[in-house]
Amino acid sequence: MTDHPHAADTQRQLQTCISVRDIGSFFVGGEMLTLSGMPHRDRVSTNQGAVHPVDQNGEIIAGQMYVQYIRLERPTGRWPLLLWHGGGMSGVNWETTPDGRPGWQMFFLRSGLDVYVSDAVERGRASWAPYPEVYAEAPYFRTAREAWEETFRFGPAGSWHPDEAARRSHEGVRFPVGRMETFMHQFVPRWATNNARTQHAYDALIASLDTSIILTHSQGGNFGLTAALNAPERVKAVISLEPSGAPSPDDHDAALLRDVPHLFLWGDYLDQHSFWVDSVPNVRHWHDALAAAGTDVEWIDLPARGITGNSHALMADDNSDAIAAIVLEWLRKHSLAA
Template sequence: MNVRATSAAPVTEATPRTIEVRDIGSFHIGGDRVTLSGMPPRQRVSTVQGPLHPIDPNGEIIAGQMYVQYVRLAAPRSACPLLLWHGGGMTGVNWETTPDGRPGWQMFFLRAGFDVYVSDAVERGRASWAPYPEVYDEAPYFRTAKEAWEETFRFGPAGSWHADPLLRNPHRDLRFPVARMEAFMNQFAPRWATNDTRTQHAYDALIAHLPRSIVITHSQGGNFGLTAAVNAPDKVAAVVSLEPSGAPDPARYDPARLNGVPHLFVWGDYLDQHTFWVHSLPQARRWCDALAAAGGDAGWVDLPARGINGNSHALMADDNSDEIAALVLDWLRARKLVD
């Protein structure tokens, strides 16, 4: 069976509101030069029918850089840039078009009046990556459909993934568009488990570089965002964590440092049915509780408890992604972070 993975198909209806853009661009931040040595020479053909030419793999490269793409409005309605930080095994593409072809959170928050900065963390996407074992310690992990479906993204219970789309059994009421699973798989990127320090360093450098910012994270990005706020509470205006897979330890970090930084945690459905989440969620709960106990503004949104059922871990890709973005926008408006 040949299942084509093109995600280009769906034509969305004309979007109602254009945006006046001042500029679109990008930069890298957080990298350092490293020198590769001792590797044997190679040779290659670099284009069809081109010449065979020698390649010396030894020399200087950059490692540890993060990629940041910005869209700045002609007349932003917030003083704070809004940063979108993706999760593990993913890139900033998560925030662009949804797998079923609707505008993503990037366009949503541009239309809401924010300058939006979408990053690809160290080792992912346009951030590039460095060789292993020379720079990174180990080989990367490639996300499989089964892991995504049954564990991380909670599209269906254990044993419900099947290579044949007709035989897949998603959770009842699931809001992720399962017919677009292969389109979602296009977005998966190899990840390492040994780059947390490099990645936190790059995110901290981004926060230091920009004006006081709003940070919206997903999954693995959660711990990085929450920690970036601890590291520079004066530079972070708010942190919104969509299902963070980890959080700072209150025994190690003082939550009172964050009394001026509102926090929101947002959670979907089926969390008690997946081992990874049963083990991971309590860390975030502990940090949220510690922030609140220290006098901070820390909100915890359990979507099913509000009558919003069926959300997977991919909150920005589910078919009610705009509804969840609107919930976040309302929360930011209530804190006067956008006109």
């Protein structure tokens, strides 16, 4: 990997303490639903506890999203940065890397930006709802093989093995593969039927803030790109780390985003994994539509810059701070960070 031109500045920044004004959380989205026809059950709340009959019929809230915020005492950026995770994951992706380094939440706080980290609908502290009563089908659970060989591109097809010593990773991969089990602890169930609920919650978050910057990963990319379309006057920029999908130019007017700069950023090994071979062209079509509409849009291919070995887990790879510094430099170029 070539050194980033501002590597020394980045190292000084990573050693900087921050002064925090406010830490808190809230929920957005969601609606009250009434469950009926549910069977009665007997519940024991704790070991050796009493048996309680439970009537599961009645009102619940479903479709809510959890948001944690950290606001600085003296932010140098005018607008907060929203960090949106990918599929089968939660906001913990942004907090600490699997090998124990500070994540992008702390990086951008130290860069002077207020940061909001979300757990989207059905993920993490957002909780989830009954299925099939509310969610139409059962969830999917990510396996280690799917993560290793396909989505996150740690190794080629056939390279996963439960025995760490028998695993094979891509030559030069930047993800700390010795911490795969730690990374697997972050996997959470996901449903294929909640896109509308999730988009509604993200749109509600954008509406609750005056103006913000959206930074997304993977599945979160389509939600972020669509949220900007739904409220371009409230979004200062959209940064998409390897989005797995994007709006279709046939169905959406890219000209609505003429004044909202966009950054797309991509790692390595994309042409060796069918999921990404199939996914990247749809995102490229949206990028091209934005460019044709006059949007300030940039597509960064890290290997083309001499930065090789990055997996899909850009915020967890061993050079994650250098990747974050590229994003920060782009924000500064657009007067979105000091």
